[in-house]
Amino acid sequence: MDQRVVECVPNFSEGRDRAKIKQITDAIEAVRGVTLLDVDPGADTNRTVVTFVGDPDAVADGAFQAIARAAQVLDMRQHHGAHPRIGATDVCPFVPIAGVTMEECAALARRVGERVGREIEIPVYLYEAAASRPERKNLATIRKGEYEGLAEKLRDRDWTPDFGPARFHPKAGATVVGAREFLIAYNVTLNTRDKALAMDIAFELREKGRVARAVTGSSFYSKGKVLIYKEGAYPCGNCDCVGATFAETAAHCRERHGYDLEALLRSNDLDPSKPLAGQKVYRAGTFTHCKAIGWYVDQYKRAQISINLTNYKVTPPHLVLEEARRLATARGLVVTGSEVVGLIPYPALLEAGRYYLRAQGKSPFIPAADVLQTAVFSMGLADVSPFDIARKVIGLPRGSEAGLVQMTVREFTDEVSRDTPAPGGGSVAALGGALGAALASMVANLWQGKVEPPGSEAALLGAAEMAQRAKDQLILAVDEDTQAFNAYMEARRLPAHTPEEKAHREQKMQEGLKRAVEVPYRTAQASLLAMQAAWAAAQHGSVSSITDAAVGAQAGFAGVRGGIWNVLINLKDIADAAFVRDMRQQCDALLRDATALLAQVSAHVDRRLAEQIAMP
Numbered sequence: 038m039d040q041r042v043v044e045c046v047p048n049f050s051e052g053r054d055r056a057k058i059k060q061i062t063d064a065i066e067a068v069r070g071v072t073l074l075d076v077d078p079g080a081d082t083n084r085t086v087v088t089f090v091g092d093p094d095a096v097a098d099g100a101f102q103a104i105a106r107a108a109q110v111l112d113m114r115q116h117h118g119a120h121p122r123i124g125a126t127d128v129c130p131f132v133p134i135a136g137v138t139m140e141e142c143a144a145l146a147r148r149v150g151e152r153v154g155r156e157i158e159i160p161v162y163l164y165e166a167a168a169s170r171p172e173r174k175n176l177a178t179i180r181k182g183e184y185e186g187l188a189e190k191l192r193d194r195d196w197t198p199d200f201g202p203a204r205f206h207p208k209a210g211a212t213v214v215g216a217r218e219f220l221i222a223y224n225v226t227l228n229t230r231d232k233a234l235a236m237d238i239a240f241e242l243r244e245k246g247r248v249a250r251a252v253t254g255s256s257f258y259s260k261g262k263v264l265i266y267k268e269g270a271y272p273c274g275n276c277d278c279v280g281a282t283f284a285e286t287a288a289h290c291r292e293r294h295g296y297d298l299e300a301l302l303r304s305n306d307l308d309p310s311k312p313l314a315g316q317k318v319y320r321a322g323t324f325t326h327c328k329a330i331g332w333y334v335d336q337y338k339r340a341q342i343s344i345n346l347t348n349y350k351v352t353p354p355h356l357v358l359e360e361a362r363r364l365a366t367a368r369g370l371v372v373t374g375s376e377v378v379g380l381i382p383y384p385a386l387l388e389a390g391r392y393y394l395r396a397q398g399k400s401p402f403i404p405a406a407d408v409l410q411t412a413v414f415s416m417g418l419a420d421v422s423p424f425d426i427a428r429k430v431i432g433l434p435r436g437s438e439a440g441l442v443q444m445t446v447r448e449f450t451d452e453v454s455r456d457t458p459a460p461g462g463g464s465v466a467a468l469g470g471a472l473g474a475a476l477a478s479m480v481a482n483l484w485q486g487k488v489e490p491p492g493s494e495a496a497l498l499g500a501a502e503m504a505q506r507a508k509d510q511l512i513l514a515v516d517e518d519t520q521a522f523n524a525y526m527e528a529r530r531l532p533a534h535t536p537e538e539k540a541h542r543e544q545k546m547q548e549g550l551k552r553a554v555e556v557p558y559r560t561a562q563a564s565l566l567a568m569q570a571a572w573a574a575a576q577h578g579s580v581s582s583i584t585d586a587a588v589g590a591q592a593g594f595a596g597v598r599g600g601i602w603n604v605l606i607n608l609k610d611i612a613d614a615a616f617v618r619d620m621r622q623q624c625d626a627l628l629r630d631a632t633a634l635l636a637q638v639s640a641h642v643d644r645r646l647a648e649q650i651a652m653p
């Protein structure tokens with residue numbers, strides 16, 4: 038039940054007529070479960086970049102509605118602009134943000150592409166991670182010839198569209214749909230106005246690397262003499278090795294330094310298939326999926342290393358920052374902080390925070406808000422401009438900004454005690470489970486790395502991770518349970534005068550009941566995780582915290598038991614026999630496991646306590 042978030046960034050061939058752009062974004066916003074994050078029109082390019090997020094199904098529908106609307110309101114026959122384009126909806130990438138894989142986004146792209154081709158009859162090409170063949174991976178290749186060359190391209194059998202008719206659509210052109218990674222625009226700020234110093238570090242970091250120079254012993258690389266390829270002498274550029282042939286040096290770079298020299302030269306506009314004697318030697322930078330340059334920002338009165346990270350899962354911002362800090366120190370420079378331009382995905386910032394916590398010998402499995410705050414402080418993200426986590430981080434877990442969990446303990450307890458049926462046992466069970474998970478996490482984090490034997494450390498870390506996950510899910514379930522109950526109550530109030538109304542009401546009530554069953558079932562599941570974490574904490578934590586772990590297991594059991602009772606009371610009214618049978622079996626298994634685990638924890642804790650008391 039982790040939240041699943043996909044971002045969609047369609048580009049439309051209209052950047053001047055606000056009314057037309059609004060018609061398109063209205064179509065996106067009309068889809069339930071979609072949040073429009075940004076609309077960025079460009080007059081020169083005559084193009085608008087739209088960003089929206091949501092769960093995969095909602096985002097797929099939002100993308101389709103936008104493409105359909107763009108095909109109605111835009112006309113490519115009238116379009117002129119400074120940016121290459123092939124259609125009204127020029128390109129539409131899906132980007133995994135949280136709880137979703139790249140493969141799932143590629144499948145989403147194929148689904149939307151198929152629907153666009155079938156329902157709107159626009160030719161669709163798939164690109165990047167969704168590409169149907171290697172030569173269609175690159176967007177620029179697909180777009181070559183642009184809208185004006187599309188009619189001819191469609192006659193070429195190599196360019197049969199992946200979906201839709203191989204027939205020119207004069208009004209909408211073609212649409213390129215695909216899946217790619219999130220691009221993080223990230224700047225590292227230096228305590229200097231000297232752009233050249235920022236540039237020097239940027240060249241060390243970026244995949245494209247730099248011109249190689251002879252080593253001088255100075256930390257200022259630019260002091261060394263530029264190396265040149267000569268007939269019979271091909272320097273590596275990273276070390277003293279000089280190959281007799283280019284092939285020898287290329288092999289050396291691959292084996293010793295782990296990069297493809299030919300690709301590196303091509304990215305620096307050199308053709309390795311031609312004689313290289315007389316050309317400058319290049320060497321690769323530290324990070325792949327990393328573009329970087331140095332620049333001076335007048336607003337900040339400082340130079341920055343301006344970085345684009347095209348795959349943060351391979352090259353995360355915090356590792357690039359740490360390397361920049363190391364290189365800066367060697368040059369007598371100071372990194373004063375860093376800056377995220379636009380948005381950063383939640384998993385990227387979470388991973389950064391955990392990296393610094395680990396480096397400090399702390400548990401990385403503490404409340405997510407604390408982890409994110411650690412990342413903001415460690416990376417100096419508020420150095421040149423404010424960093425508001427709620428605004429800058431994309432895919433933040435659904436908040437508990439409103440609702441029951443925002444109440445004080447006193448208010449919540451009073452609310453439960455009032456003469457209204459909700460919140461009731463389901464919400465209380467979820468809160469019980471959440472508190473159990475919190476206690477398990479506390480014990481695990483408190484004694485991580487401090488108790489013998491050393492193997493306990495891994496067990497306690499695992500327990501803390503599991504407990505944090507269970508806690509976050511259960512806290513959400515406190516409100517979800519009440520809402521699930523509300524959906525059923527609303528359905529009951531529907532009119533039932535005609536047979537059609539009766540059938541509709543019955544259907545909505547059945548849906549409400551299934552929803553009201555799913556929430557407590559997930560409460561029971563997550564509460565069992567809380568109990569497992571508490572058991573690990575009781576076994577591996579210090580005996581001085583053992584009663585905390587025991588209370589955690591008891592509270593977790595209340596979550597399991599309470600969740601299951603709430604499933605059962607709603608099951609009796611559900612007509613779908615297979616669903617009922619399946620749910621009963623699952624609940625029986627959960628209850629068996631939880632009961633055995635509770636007995637195990639209790640026996641263990643009682644035994645350890647008896648040992649303590651018996652000691653002189």
Ligand SMILES: [Zn+2]
Pocket residue numbers: 273274275276277278289290293294
């Ligand atoms: Zn070398």
